[in-house]
Amino acid sequence: MPKHKLLSWLPQLSHQVWILAAGRLLSQIGTGFTLFYAPIFFVNQVGLSATAVGIGLGSGSISGVIGRFLGGTFADSNFWGRRRTLLLSAAVSALADVVLALTFDFPSFIVGNLLMGLGIGLYWPATEAAVADLTTMDQRSEAFAITRLADSTGLGLGVILGGLLIGTTGNYRVLFAIDGISFVVFFAIVYAAIAETRKFNQHSPTKLSRGWAEAFSDRRLMVYLLVNILFTIYISQLQSTMPLYFTNFVSGATSGKGFSPQIISALFTWHVVFAALCQLPVARILNRFSRPRALMIAMLLFGVGFVLIWVTGTVGSHALIWAIFALGILAIATVAYTPSGSALVVDIAPESLRGVYLSLNSQCWAIGYFIGPPLGGWALDQSRYMAQGFWLAVVASTSVGILILQLLHRMLRTHPRSL
Numbered sequence: 239m240p241k242h243k244l245l246s247w248l249p250q251l252s253h254q255v256w257i258l259a260a261g262r263l264l265s266q267i268g269t270g271f272t273l274f275y276a277p278i279f280f281v282n283q284v285g286l287s288a289t290a291v292g293i294g295l296g297s298g299s300i301s302g303v304i305g306r307f308l309g310g311t312f313a314d315s316n317f318w319g320r321r322r323t324l325l326l327s328a329a330v331s332a333l334a335d336v337v338l339a340l341t342f343d344f345p346s347f348i349v350g351n352l353l354m355g356l357g358i359g360l361y362w363p364a365t366e367a368a369v370a371d372l373t374t375m376d377q378r379s380e381a382f383a384i385t386r387l388a389d390s391t392g393l394g395l396g397v398i399l400g401g402l403l404i405g406t407t408g409n410y411r412v413l414f415a416i417d418g419i420s421f422v423v424f425f426a427i428v429y430a431a432i433a434e435t436r437k438f439n440q441h442s443p444t445k446l447s448r449g450w451a452e453a454f455s456d457r458r459l460m461v462y463l464l465v466n467i468l469f470t471i472y473i474s475q476l477q478s479t480m481p482l483y484f485t486n487f488v489s490g491a492t493s494g495k496g497f498s499p500q501i502i503s504a505l506f507t508w509h510v511v512f513a514a515l516c517q518l519p520v521a522r523i524l525n526r527f528s529r530p531r532a533l534m535i536a537m538l539l540f541g542v543g544f545v546l547i548w549v550t551g552t553v554g555s556h557a558l559i560w561a562i563f564a565l566g567i568l569a570i571a572t573v574a575y576t577p578s579g580s581a582l583v584v585d586i587a588p589e590s591l592r593g594v595y596l597s598l599n600s601q602c603w604a605i606g607y608f609i610g611p612p613l614g615g616w617a618l619d620q621s622r623y624m625a626q627g628f629w630l631a632v633v634a635s636t637s638v639g640i641l642i643l644q645l646l647h648r649m650l651r652t653h654p655r656s657l
Contacts, residue, residue, distance in 0.1 A: 251381055252372040254432060258365065259388035261427035265328070266389045268420025270396015270510070271403075271413040272338075277482045278499065279410040286344060288482060292615025294347045295478050298355025299608030305330075305359020306604055310597020313364040314449065314590070319434045320371070323364035328425035331357030335418030339411050355604070357421075362600035367592045370584040371435035378584060382577035383521035387514055390573070394510035401503025436593075449594040458586050458649050459595060462579075463602055465533070465642040468635060469575050470606025471613075472540050475632065476568060478607075479614025480547065481506070486618065487625050488550060488557050497558070505561055513569035520573045529582035530647035532574060534640055539571035541636035548629040586650075 280291045309327070312318035318326075334353035341347045365385070373381040400413055453459060484497045484505070497505070524532035546564030550557050580599065587595035617628035 251377060251384065254435070255369060255372050255381055255384065257427065257431045258368060259385045261424045261432075262365070262385055263388040263392040264427070265420045265424035266392025267396040267399070268335075268417035270393040270398075271400040272335075272417050275400055275404060275410060275413060275481070275499070276338075277478055278485060278502075280341075280347060281482060282485075283410060284342065284347075286347065288615040288618045289612070290344055290615075291347075292478065292611040292613075294344065294351050295611040296608045297348050298351040298358070299604040299606075300355065301352040302355035302359040302604035302607070303601060305356040305361075306363060306597045306600045307359075309360040309363040309600070310593045310595075312360070313367045313436070313593030313597070319436045320364045320368040320593075321428060321432055321434045323360055324368075324428045324432070325425055327357045327360035327364065328421045328428065329357075330360065332418045332421040332425070333357075335414045335421065339414035339418070359600070359604060362603065363593050363597040366580050366584075366596045366600075368432070368435045370592050370596075371437075375585060378581045379521050379525050379577045380518065382580045383517050383573070386573065386576045387517040390510050390514035390517060394507055394514055397503060397507045397510060401500060401507070405500050405503070449591045452588070453591060453594050453598055456586065456595075458646065459583070459598065461642060461646045461649060462582060463598060465537075465639045465646070466579060466599065466602040467605050467609075468639045468642075469533075469536070469540075469579065470603045471610040471635075472544070472606075472632065473572060474607045474610030475544075475614050476509075476572075478611040479618065479628075482618055483547075483551065483614075483625065484561065487622060488561070497561070501558065505558075505565055508562060509565040509569050512566050513573050516570050517573045517577075520570060521577050524574060524578055528647065528650070529578050529585065530643050530650060532578040533582070534643045534647075536571050536574035536578065537636050537639045537643065539567055539574060541633050543568035543571055544629050544633045544636075548626060548633070551626045551629070 277288075277291050277295070280286045280294070281288055286294070305327075309323055312323040312326075313320050330353060334350050334357055337346060337353060338350035341350055366382070369381050369385055370378065403412065404410060481502055484502055485499075486496050488496045524535065527535070543564050546560055546567060550560040550564055553560060580596070583595050583599040584592060614628065618625050
């Protein structure tokens with residue numbers, strides 16, 4: 239494709255959006271090193287139980303709640319703003335990786351995850367508020383898709399490189415060191431190249447102190463948060479439960495017990511690379527629908543994907559083919575959900591309270607990751623029948639999500655803000 243045609247195909251966005259996306263790509267490379275391999279490492283090498291690892295990963299949600307509350311408040315404040323909040327999140331996340339790299343027992347595993355949860359909590363409201371500041375409503379879905387594309391691409395590269403490193407050295411701990419370095423690089427990019435995007439003096443401190451009360455009284459936001467928790471529980475299963483499920487429960491794999499680390503690396507590489515390829519096309523297709531309708535499509539796709547995960551665990555042969563198909567569907571579901579959800583929250587938020595509204599949106603990730611990993615870990619500690627049946631229970635929950643989204647669609651038609 240000629241260069242000028244490629245540039246015309248890309249969204250016409252502020253250069254700061256592209257710089258922020260580049261920084262996120264680099265930091266996500268480090269995250270890809272650890273995300274899919276941490277449960278396997280802490281269960282099979284450190285010696286923690288699947289339930290303990292699930293509790294440890296979920297514990298990050300406790301500090302994540304605090305981090306998201308602070309992140310939303312800081313992002314809307316005159317002193318901190320979006321930029322300083324992003325710098326703080328990168329510093330805390332780098333410290334978390336230092337702790338996790340040195341972890342040999344459950345207490346230190348908890349401390350590392352608490353710090354990581356705090357860093358992630360500070361990050362999301364600030365970065366999404368910055369993207370919203372730099373875009374119009376019509377640009378927003380594609381802008382969020384670009385930043386999610388950077389996330390997916392970084393994850394894909396990280397998973398590939400992490401799998402190669404583990405396959406050749408077997409050293410899981412160095413992955414956390416590389417993740418920490420990636421957060422330091424992200425800190426440097428934000429410090430050097432990102433200006434503050436928030437318009438200062440938009441509101442008085444008194445109004446800011448009432449921002450949380452106003453957000454909690456917005457019924458449209460509250461209804462959306464219910465279904466958003468379901469979405470984040472689904473994504474947490476992809477990242478915490480599924481790698482261990484593929485390792486210990488899938489029959490018919492070449493190893494005789496389950497997929498090898500190399501196969502799991504290839505599977506999740508396929509997942510994140512396919513998600514990256516689909517991100518912009520899916521965002522443009524779903525822009526034709528209202529935000530709730532787009533989210534209904536995402537919910538249906540998650541249901542189909544988890545049915546295929548159940549099939550993967552029950553077939554006696556060709557499990558790998560079913561796993562490839564399942565992770566492809568779940569990749570489309572994920573990229574259908576993330577830009578539409580963030581854009582919906584920005585659309586209904588008052589401009590002066592974007593950080594607060596996006597903080598509550600991000601809190602769903604903390605709640606979802608508090609519920610999802612321990613629940614999935616508990617299921618995997620039970621019988622094979624329970625581990626396989628868990629995915630059908632997840633599928634059944636998507637019907638609840640679709641009903642909530644239908645209610646939200648009616649509410650937004652009756653009481654829109656900018657939709």
